[in-house]
Amino acid sequence: MFCPRCKQAITEATLNCRLCGFKFGSGIQKKLDLYFILKNELENITSSGKQLQLQIQSLSAKIVAYQKEIYGEILALAFEPTKGPAEIEKPMPVQDATQPTQTPPPEVLPIQEVTLTPKPSEKPPGVSPQKSYRSSIGSEFRFGQKWLLIIGIITVIFGVAFFLKYSFERGWVGPAGRVSLAYLWGLAFLVTGHFLRKKQLHWFGLSIYGGGIAILYFATYAAFHIYHLLPQGFSFSIMALITILACAMAVVYEAQALAVVGIVGGFLTPILMSTGQDNYIFLFTYMTILNVGILGISFRKRWAVLQALGFVVTYLIYTLWHVDRYGPQKFWPAFLFVNISYIIYSLSPFAYYFLRKQAQQLSGFYILIPNSIFALSFNYLMVKEKYTIEWMSVVTVFYAILFLIFAYQLSRQGESSRNALVVMLLKSMLFLALTIPLLFSQHWITIFWALLSIFLFMGGQKLGEKNLLLCAIVLYFVALIKFLFYDLTFVFQYNMEITSLHMKRPYTYLIFERWFTMAIILAVPYWMRRITVREIKLSSTAFSSSSIVQIPAVTLGIFGILLFLLLTIETSAFFFKNLPQARFASISVIWAIFSIVLMVFGFQKNSDRMRKIALGLLFLTTFKVFLFDIRNIRTPYRILSFIVLGLILILISYLYNRAKGRLAHIEKEKQG
Numbered sequence: 154m155f156c157p158r159c160k161q162a163i164t165e166a167t168l169n170c171r172l173c174g175f176k177f178g179s180g181i182q183k184k185l186d187l188y189f190i191l192k193n194e195l196e197n198i199t200s201s202g203k204q205l206q207l208q209i210q211s212l213s214a215k216i217v218a219y220q221k222e223i224y225g226e227i228l229a230l231a232f233e234p235t236k237g238p239a240e241i242e243k244p245m246p247v248q249d250a251t252q253p254t255q256t257p258p259p260e261v262l263p264i265q266e267v268t269l270t271p272k273p274s275e276k277p278p279g280v281s282p283q284k285s286y287r288s289s290i291g292s293e294f295r296f297g298q299k300w301l302l303i304i305g306i307i308t309v310i311f312g313v314a315f316f317l318k319y320s321f322e323r324g325w326v327g328p329a330g331r332v333s334l335a336y337l338w339g340l341a342f343l344v345t346g347h348f349l350r351k352k353q354l355h356w357f358g359l360s361i362y363g364g365g366i367a368i369l370y371f372a373t374y375a376a377f378h379i380y381h382l383l384p385q386g387f388s389f390s391i392m393a394l395i396t397i398l399a400c401a402m403a404v405v406y407e408a409q410a411l412a413v414v415g416i417v418g419g420f421l422t423p424i425l426m427s428t429g430q431d432n433y434i435f436l437f438t439y440m441t442i443l444n445v446g447i448l449g450i451s452f453r454k455r456w457a458v459l460q461a462l463g464f465v466v467t468y469l470i471y472t473l474w475h476v477d478r479y480g481p482q483k484f485w486p487a488f489l490f491v492n493i494s495y496i497i498y499s500l501s502p503f504a505y506y507f508l509r510k511q512a513q514q515l516s517g518f519y520i521l522i523p524n525s526i527f528a529l530s531f532n533y534l535m536v537k538e539k540y541t542i543e544w545m546s547v548v549t550v551f552y553a554i555l556f557l558i559f560a561y562q563l564s565r566q567g568e569s570s571r572n573a574l575v576v577m578l579l580k581s582m583l584f585l586a587l588t589i590p591l592l593f594s595q596h597w598i599t600i601f602w603a604l605l606s607i608f609l610f611m612g613g614q615k616l617g618e619k620n621l622l623l624c625a626i627v628l629y630f631v632a633l634i635k636f637l638f639y640d641l642t643f644v645f646q647y648n649m650e651i652t653s654l655h656m657k658r659p660y661t662y663l664i665f666e667r668w669f670t671m672a673i674i675l676a677v678p679y680w681m682r683r684i685t686v687r688e689i690k691l692s693s694t695a696f697s698s699s700s701i702v703q704i705p706a707v708t709l710g711i712f713g714i715l716l717f718l719l720l721t722i723e724t725s726a727f728f729f730k731n732l733p734q735a736r737f738a739s740i741s742v743i744w745a746i747f748s749i750v751l752m753v754f755g756f757q758k759n760s761d762r763m764r765k766i767a768l769g770l771l772f773l774t775t776f777k778v779f780l781f782d783i784r785n786i787r788t789p790y791r792i793l794s795f796i797v798l799g800l801i802l803i804l805i806s807y808l809y810n811r812a813k814g815r816l817a818h819i820e821k822e823k824q825g
Contacts, residue, residue, distance in 0.1 A: 154188075154224050165189065177227060184223045191216050328380035335372035339365045350406065359406060363414045366399045370418045374425045385426055392422040393439070400446055409456045416459060419443050420466045431478050437490040440467060444497045451504035457519075460501045464520045467494055468527050475531065484539050488532070492548070495528035496555065499580070506573045507562065521576070525583075546591035549584045556581035575618045582609055586628065595644045596670045602632035603673045607680055614684050619701065626704075629677050633715075636674055647722065654722055655729035671719050678708040678715070713766075717747055737782050738790035744774040745801045752805050756812050771805065774798060 154163045156170040166185035169176050177185070195212050326334065342365025350358030370392060377388035399415025402408075420443065423436055447463040450456065471491070479487060498520055532548050560577035563570040582605060589601040606629035613621030641647045645667050646657040656662065685704040724743045728736035748770040755763030775798060782794050 154220055154227075157227055181223065181226060184219075184226075188216070188219055188223060191219065328382055332372055332376045332380060332382060335368060335375065339368035339372055341365070342368060359408045359411055362402070362406075363399075363411050366395060366411070366414050366418065369395050370421070370425075377426060385428060389422060389426050389439075392418065392426070393442075396422070396443070397446070400450060404450060404453055407454075409454070409458060412450060412454075412456065412459050413462060416443065416447065416463060417466075419446075420463075420470070423470075433474065433478065433483060434486055436470075436474070437486055440470065441490065441493055441497075444494060448497050448501050448504060451501040452507065453505075455505045457502070460498065461520055463501075464498045464524060467498075471531075479535075481539050484535055488535055491528055491531045491535075492551075495524060495552075498524045499556070500559065503559065503563070503573050503577070506570055507566075521580070525580070529587075543591055546588045549588040549591065553581045553584035553588065556584070571616060571618070575616060575620060578609075578612055578621065579624060582624070582628075596636075596640045596666060599632050599636045599640055600670055600673050602628055602635070603677050606632065607677050610681050610684060614688055622701070622704075625681075629681075632677075633674060636670065640670065641722070647726065654725035656726045660727055660730045675712060675715055675719070678712040682708040682712070713751070717744075717770075720747065735790045735793075737777075738794040741774055741778050741782055741794040742797050744770060744777070745798050748774065749801050749804060752808065756808060767805075771802065775802075 156163060156173060156175055158170065158173045158175045163170070163185065166182050166189055167177070168179065168182050191212070195209065195216060342361050346358045346360070346362030346365060348358070349361060352358070373383070373388055373391045373395070376382045377385065383391070396415045396419035399418065400412050403410075403412030403415060420440070423439055444463055444467060447459060451460060471494070475487065502521065529548075533542075533545060536542070536545050536548070556577045560574050560581060563574040563577060586602060586605055589598050589605075593601065606625045609621055609625035609628060613619070613625060642649055645663055648655050648657055682705045685701070685708070689702060689705070720743050721740060724739050725736055728739045732739075748767045751763055751770070752767035755761070755767055778794050778798050782791055
């Protein structure tokens with residue numbers, strides 16, 4: 154929290170700013186007093202250990218919210234018009250009037266808070282005069298303080314350029330003198346900006362300082378490119394030092410805009426110093442150093458704009474180079490640069506959180522997705538041209554391991570880094586999922602995706618993170634769709650027509666791999682249900698929402714449908730190859746057995762939903778036996794299907810009679 158006038162930190166509860174004397178008022182002082190009490194309490198709790206992380210997070214959020222409220226009122230005071238003598242002489246309300254205890258010395262002017270009672274006629278209907286006045290004053294000050302200053306600095310830079318041009322045309326000063334004068338202008342701006350900032354003109358001084366940085370860049374460019382006074386290497390080194398100076402002072406001054414000026418100048422340096430030669434090794438090395446500098450700043454400052462700027466310019470310059478200059482002989486330098494840049498801009502948004510124990514709100518993560526897209530695209534194009542596509546798996550596995558290492562480091566910081574940890578885990582799982590199709594093929598992709606989904610689900614359960622659970626479910630459905638619509642038909646050679654479910658190859662074709670894939674596909678929803686049920690029983694807060702509570706029912710339904718479908722397919726395929734006449738009767742028997750098992754579970758679990766599904770399946774089976782089997786299968790198998798179905802129907806009726814009293818009692822308890 155800073156004083157709106159002098160921009161210095163507020164470190165204690167006072168009536169006035171200790172440096173500039175800006176008056177907060179007694180009301181703000183009381184709130185500041187409470188704020189610092191809460192802050193001290195937070196620090197005491199923090200020092201007590203990890204067992205109080207949840208309390209720390211809650212208290213920290215309250216303090217931040219309270220800080221915003223107080224600072225909003227302080228900023229409002231900064232835009233209040235200064236009261237003139239005529240206003241001070243106006244009478245105050247009786248309840249706010251106070252008698253001074255003593256007369257102050259003549260040389261000290263008393264400072265009083267005056268409350269004015271405006272007349273009703275002075276307020277236009279529906280408009281707050283004070284608010285509109287503050288708005289107009291604020292816009293006026295923004296224009297006068299900021300935009301006029303920026304325009305003025307740009308005008309001075311143009312003036313310096315025109316002076317150099319005019320002096321060259323008139324022959325007043327030689328090239329060395331012109332460049333020296335430009336450097337003197339830049340240094341004068343740096344010194345002036347530094348002292349103005351120390352004189353409590355923070356924004357004004359920083360803007361002047363930034364103008365000095367721009368003039369120094371311009372002077373160096375003129376010395377190299379226009380007047381040819383300095384060699385390329387020396388000019389390049391000067392511009393690099395200017396960039397380092399700008400970024401270092403940006404961190405010291407806590408000025409993001411100054412860092413932006415330095416980074417823009419730094420990335421323009423190789424373009425301005427270019428001689429047309431393809432010195433890509435030097436270019437990549439220099440840009441990597443700049444990006445490492447941005448990463449270093451990210452550990453200290455949460456400047457998402459700086460990260461986004463570096464990311465955009467890095468990939469823009471590299472893309473232009475790749476389109477125009479890349480060839481297979483330049484593979485390794487280009488490959489290393491792309492992957493180092495990817496690591497830097499994957500880590501930069503998290504760098505600020507690696508060194509802090511307190512809970513922080515994540516920001517600046519919008520570059521993660523385009524960063525992955527660009528890096529993988531360039532890697533794919535380069536690897537595919539020089540090697541086989543399987544070598545891309547080396548890149549994806551490396552990324553996955555790297556993000557697992559980052560996730561482990563964040564996990565050691567406890568609850569405060571949970572959000573960043575989840576993002577790192579998701580990125581690692583994403584690259585593992587991408588690696589599988591590169592290394593394996595056909596049904597093995599389905600198996601690994603299904604296993605990865607259950608690991609993601611378990612991670613979401615351990616962390617109490619819904620996003621991980623959602624990603625796990627989505628990944629499983631991707632694996633399931635691939636299994637049903639690709640693997641069964643093109644890998645295991647099933648004919649999936651409804652009236653002719655059979656295999657085009659012998660039944661034993663890939664039988665163990667086929668059954669193993671089916672078992673994994675069935676096991677995933679079963680384990681998801683078990684994990685969710687256990688967490689709901691433990692009353693975990695992460696599983697308290699209605700959408701999460703529905704997971705057991707949904708996964709159980711998926712498990713039951715898949716089991717029914719796979720039993721039907723396998724039964725039909727087996728009998729089609731070994732005993733074709735009994736194929737339809739065997740399907741009817743399997744359906745009837747499945748329904749009786751489902752009915753038994755329905756009675757055991759007191760689930761009317763399971764019992765109703767079992768009844769529906771029984772009616773479907775009965776319909777099939779009487780309308781289809783009776784005409785399409787031979788008499789011995791027709792007898793078998795009728796007898797089995799009849800016995801099962803009788804057994805279910807018996808179960809209903811046995812459970813009638815118990816079910817009625819349960820229904821009565823529900824209604825009561």
